[in-house]
Amino acid sequence: MDVNKCDVIIVGGGNAALCAALSAREAGARVLLLERAPLERRGGNSAFTGGAFRIAYDDVDDLRELIPDLQDAELDGADFGQYPATQFFEEAVSMSGYRADSEVLEHVVDESLATMKWLRQNGVRFAPIYGRQSFQVDGKHRFWGGLTVEVSGGGYALVETLFARAEAAGVEMHYETRATSLVREDDGWVVGVRTRDGAQQLRAGAVVLATGGFHANLAWRAQYLGHNWDLARVRGSRYNTGDGIDMALRAGAVAHGNWTGCHAVFYDLNAPAFGDIDLLNQQKNYFTLGIVVNARGRRFVDEGRDFRNYTYSGMGEQVLAQPGAVAWQVFDARTHDLLPDEYRVKHATRMTANTLEELAAKMEGIDTAAFLDTVRTFNAAIDDTVAFNPAERDGRGTQGIEPPKSNWATALETAPFFAYAVTCGITFTYGGVKVNVEGQVLDENDTPLPALYAAGEMVGGLYYVKYAGGIGLTAGSVVGRAAGVHAARASLRANG
Structure with a gap:
């Protein structure tokens, strides 16, 4: 692929970025993915997770669609219960102190099961979280805390499966490529990115930023999180230093969410x-x-x-x-x-x-x-x-x-x-940029920045005081998928 003839550029290499790349490709776009890390360290924060997904489901039949190899003996020996969308939403929004972006959060909840089914179609294998999220009580596994499903093989298996799927679908990958700024037309339309030294411009009809938060940026941690946060160990990727947030803010995005909070x-x-x-x-x-x-x-x-x-x-x-x-x-x-x-x-x-x-x-x-x-x-x-x-x-x-x-x-x-x-x-930071349910990046007037999208941990407004385990991968998948398909459509419309 000619890197200046692609339709959508994805910046990042974790779960959200890969979901965006796959959905953009499914929509017919030519996709270029830029990963700052070398190939052997790809995957962002997602690679370091246990792979748990928090999803809304009504009964075990919903789970069997995600885990078709569930045996009858397993069902007899476990109580999977249910986790309705109303409970998922209420728990997540209450844990934010009712500050969360309710529209985007509701979209994440409502699309959680459908998106997990889409991941399953793209080769991701799910399994019950027996080892970490259940205890045997009266001879049955009892799941607790709203979590019952994880990726078989954890977060590393998740991203490796999605990378393989994206490569097979024709997504072009560039590793050790750090994007530093956005290329914009006079009318504000985002038409590409500049790389580290600013000399190379990679152009496209739309850009999706999915570079994570700033948990690995020692100076930003001290500035925004406060005293002693520069002493914290980094639990996940060393490459999540706020690059995408910085690029978006310099292009007019509004800062959003809890910038003094983190997981x-x-x-x-x-x-x-x-x-x-x-x-x-x-x-x-x-x-x-x-x-x-x-x-x-x-x-x-x-x-x-x-x-x-x-x-x-x-x-x-x-x-x-x-x-x-x-x-x-x-x-x-x-x-x-x-x-x-x-x-x-x-x-x-x-x-x-x-x-x-x-x-x-x-x-x-x-x-x-x-x-x-x-x-x-x-x-x-x-x-x-x-x-x-x-x-x-x-x-x-x-x-x-x-x-x-x-x-x-x-x-x-x-x-x-x-x-x-x-x-x-420290796992990730809560502050970031504001998006709508299509993943469009918004300015201070809630107006979308033309052809700019974001997903994953750089999206602010979902987490504040507390965090419900497993929601991060779910939100990254749902918003990433939405951002990819809408970026593809916007690019293809603009280019006839």
Whole structure:
């Protein structure tokens, strides 16, 4: 393909970008995809995810369309329940403090199942999230927290499948190509991009930006997120430095969403500074099954406030505010058996001991006396009259201590004991640009910038105070698909 005769340029190489590329190609456009990363590091943040998708569905028949190889025995041994669109929307909008862009969010919810079916048609294989999102209760897998489906093979398999599909469909890929600015006509129409040095212009009838947020931009983190955020580890792609946001803003896009907010989790204390695709499972998100203490030996969060899907994205901020930006998640033998693979990898910073005193001695820098007192006080505060059930908000909490533990409180009393040292790992930032349901980038008057589209984590206005696990890949797919097809149509109309 002559790079100056393509119809649509996609900037980015994650899930949203690939969905945009595929849908633009399906609409008949000649598509060029520019990926800043080298080939071996392609995939953006999506490659680092577990591959969970939050989707609206009415019953298990909807899921069988996504997972046609579900066996009757699996259905008999699991309760998939339902997750209606009304519940999906209400949970997501309430978690934003009712600040979310309701029109775009509603579009994401309403199109979630149809878009997942489209991904299935494009080779993506889905499976139930048995290992991370279900517990066996009374002999049945019970899914919890609104998540039941993931990509088989995780986020890396998702992007590799979509890359293969896009390449087979004729999408041209250019790696190690960093776009730095947009090419615009005098009337404001976006007709291409400039590369790193500004010398090369790649022209097209429309451009889709899908370069992620700015979580890997240390200076922007310090500027927008605030004190200490330059110290956070980067959980995902090192290439998400805000390039697309910067290009769009300079072209007249309006800044949108929560620019001081981000998705950040408990992350292994000794994880690398940037995400490494060969060292996944650095996050430690099942703190709901134990307690979390800081270097002073004190608890500082309600570990059982809600399912981890609704609270985990705020834990990075909590630990960053602790002395030394370090904490320990502590479990005993009973709850440790319920932990998923991210706690069992060899590279986990894990301490094990047969007594709490021995465990404290291994927790470097902790106030041992205060820690032991915290555990004793916590154990004594548990309401043992309520049964423990990890698959629902069981109400088994504590009384008379601060902070409380609202659900899943179990005494730390059965050896061996385990502690996992954690810090803050930032996943992505919430601030970005404003789009409509077609993925068109909007200016301060809500007027679309001609031939400019955006998708994925650079879209602002969907997440604010909290984040519902699995919604990111869903939103990237839905908006990316919409942006691609509408960009293709706009380009093809303009060029006759």
